[in-house]
Amino acid sequence: MISRRSKRPLREDLELVTYTVTSENATHFVEAFTTPGEAYFSLGELVDLEVEVRTFADSKGVTHHRLRVCSRTGEF
Numbered sequence: 001m002i003s004r005r006s007k008r009p010l011r012e013d014l015e016l017v018t019y020t021v022t023s024e025n026a027t028h029f030v031e032a033f034t035t036p037g038e039a040y041f042s043l044g045e046l047v048d049l050e051v052e053v054r055t056f057a058d059s060k061g062v063t064h065h066r067l068r069v070c071s072r073t074g075e076f
Contacts, residue, residue, distance in 0.1 A: 002041045003027075009036065021047065 004020035010033075019030045019041060034040075041047055057063050 002043055002045045002047060005040060005043060007034075007040075012036075 001022055002019055003022045005017065007015050007017045009015045013035060015034055015036050017032050017034050017040060019032070021028045021030055055063060
């Protein structure tokens with residue numbers, strides 16, 4: 001369930017939305033990049049969020065992180 005939501009503008013056309021998702025097992029923080037004005041998950045909404053984080057090092061040894069959020073709601 002979504003228990004908290006906050007957003008932070010990054011650019012004029014991009015914002016970072018952070019959701020606090022609570023379950024009977026734990027609390028997780030999920031971040032999603034969205035366009036301003038895009039629909040958000042509502043507080044109290046039951047969700048199934050899958051988060052994929054990829055980390056890699058480039059040829060110069062710099063570590064990069066990529067985050068992808070796949071949102072699924074309803075029955076599967």
